[in-house]
Amino acid sequence: MLIRHTGDYTWEDVPVLAYKEENLTCFKSVTRQVLINAVPQLPCQLRYFEVAPGGYSTLEKHEHVHFVVIFHGEGRALIDGKVHTVKEKDVIFIPSLTWHQFRAGEDSPLGFLCLVAEDRDRPVLPTSEDLTVLRENSSIADFIRS
Amino acid sequence: MLIRHTGDYTWEDVPVLAYKEENLTCFKSVTRQVLINAVPQLPCQLRYFEVAPGGYSTLEKHEHVHFVVIFHGEGRALIDGKVHTVKEKDVIFIPSLTWHQFRAGEDSPLGFLCLVAEDRDRPVLPTSEDLTVLRENSSIADFIRS
Numbered sequence: 001m002l003i004r005h006t007g008d009y010t011w012e013d014v015p016v017l018a019y020k021e022e023n024l025t026c027f028k029s030v031t032r033q034v035l036i037n038a039v040p041q042l043p044c045q046l047r048y049f050e051v052a053p054g055g056y057s058t059l060e061k062h063e064h065v066h067f068v069v070i071f072h073g074e075g076r077a078l079i080d081g082k083v084h085t086v087k088e089k090d091v092i093f094i095p096s097l098t099w100h101q102f103r104a105g106e107d108s109p110l111g112f113l114c115l116v117a118e119d120r121d122r123p124v125l126p127t128s129e130d131l132t133v134l135r136e137n138s139s140i141a142d143f144i145r146s
Numbered sequence: 147m148l149i150r151h152t153g154d155y156t157w158e159d160v161p162v163l164a165y166k167e168e169n170l171t172c173f174k175s176v177t178r179q180v181l182i183n184a185v186p187q188l189p190c191q192l193r194y195f196e197v198a199p200g201g202y203s204t205l206e207k208h209e210h211v212h213f214v215v216i217f218h219g220e221g222r223a224l225i226d227g228k229v230h231t232v233k234e235k236d237v238i239f240i241p242s243l244t245w246h247q248f249r250a251g252e253d254s255p256l257g258f259l260c261l262v263a264e265d266r267d268r269p270v271l272p273t274s275e276d277l278t279v280l281r282e283n284s285s286i287a288d289f290i291r292s
Contacts, residue, residue: 001225001226001238001239001240001241002223002225002230002232002236002237002238003236003237003238003239004236005233005234005235005236005237009235011235011237035215035237036213036237036239039211039239039241041209041210041211041242041263042190042210042211042213042261042262042263044188044190044213044261046213046215046237046261063187064187064188065185065187065188067182067188067190067192067261069181069192069215069259071235077148079147079148080147084148086148087151088151089151089155089157089217090148090149090150090151091148091149091151091157091181091182091192092147092148092149093147093149093182093185094147095147095185096187113215113259115188115190115192115213115261116188117187117188
């Protein structure tokens, strides 16, 4: 089964979806494409997310982990208590229960492949207490959007 | 955990390995890098394979499936009974028990991300009977190397 790239980070017969099905969380300018759905032998889903310039994903944590490959452009990411510059072909493992957020550059999109288990818990959003703790680190305080 | 791309399709602290641990199967000019190892929450391994120009992976099949993303260059692949031209950003699902083989272009490497379950069966190589059947299709006969 070949899912052809049709140019500009879209694929044949793969719809470009809203980032989240529920619009209750805080994010900006993110799209989602499901490239490969889970099968019994590999109960994982491969998705491609693209954050437009100036946009950001939700600041969240969860039990499930992510395997991420930066696929397009560059930006920054909060991973494991630090803000990192990330660029094409960097690979990221996001451990359980760690706050994470992706932000595209001001002039660059940030597109990434993201693998998750099909059976996974729902993300948790930060409480005001969580945000207070996160903001004790000034580089994180400057970075996060919530 | 950030695994930085250090240029030319190698990553920080990721060794470039031989394609197969056992050198009994038929392949040519292929390297392997394990980018992310399995964890309990996602018992999968993310690898990057690179086939040098003129090289090819093993013609094989197995119960386990592959999620593949072409990441570098171009070539051809036997997938699900057909030979396809594949290029950067194409996505491939290789179903259970289907013969598959990747060949780089004569002048282009073929690099791809490949996701597998940690717990998986060993590949099966074609018997001479299998090869006879595969070669009934002339485009497959011209393509396969074994």
